[in-house]
Amino acid sequence: MERWPTSRLLSTAARLVELAWNEKLRPLGLTYPAVLTLDAVATAGPIAPGKLAQNIRVQAQTIGPLLTRLELRGFVVREANRFxxxxxxxxITARGKELLEQSHGLENAVLANVNLDSESLRNELMAIVRDTEIS
Structure with a gap:
């Protein structure tokens, strides 16, 4: 690991955090991508699927199947855009909001044994998310 480039360390750390998150979320019937999606929908209010995909940094074709699963479970609703x-x-539905609140309570437990309260780390990670473009 000491010889790995920073990008590999970041990718491996992200994958391990996602796996740990999924373990914590499993009892709620949620996954890490589902929580990201619910959080983005709750924040943005009624939102077009393409804009939602853009907000959570996934490709547009990825969001459809995820929304279908969330809708079937009663966590989100899709309605015609009147405009x-x-x-x-x-x-997001009331049930979706309730589960999202529960998931936020678990979020801190994922890395409870690691001190990640570094403001500089947060700033660097936000810069990566903000400035890395996907096509």
Whole structure:
């Protein structure tokens, strides 16, 4: 590990955090991508699926199956966009909000044994998320 480039360390750490998160979320019937999606929908309010995909940094074709699973479980609803009949808007349900709140309580437990309260680390990670473009 000492010889790994920073990008590999970051990627490996992210994958391990996601696996740990999924373990904590399993009893709620959620996954890490589902929580990211619910959080983004809750924050943005009714949102078009394409804009949602953009906000959580996934490809547009990835969001459809995830929204279908969340909708089938009653966590989100998709409704026709009254301003653009060709599109839909996604909203979080009361049940989705409740599970999202529960997931936030678990979030800190994922890395409880690691001190990650470094402001400089947070700033660097936010810069990576903000400035890394995907196509």
């Amino acid at each position: 653009d009949r060709r599109g839909q808007l996604v909203s």
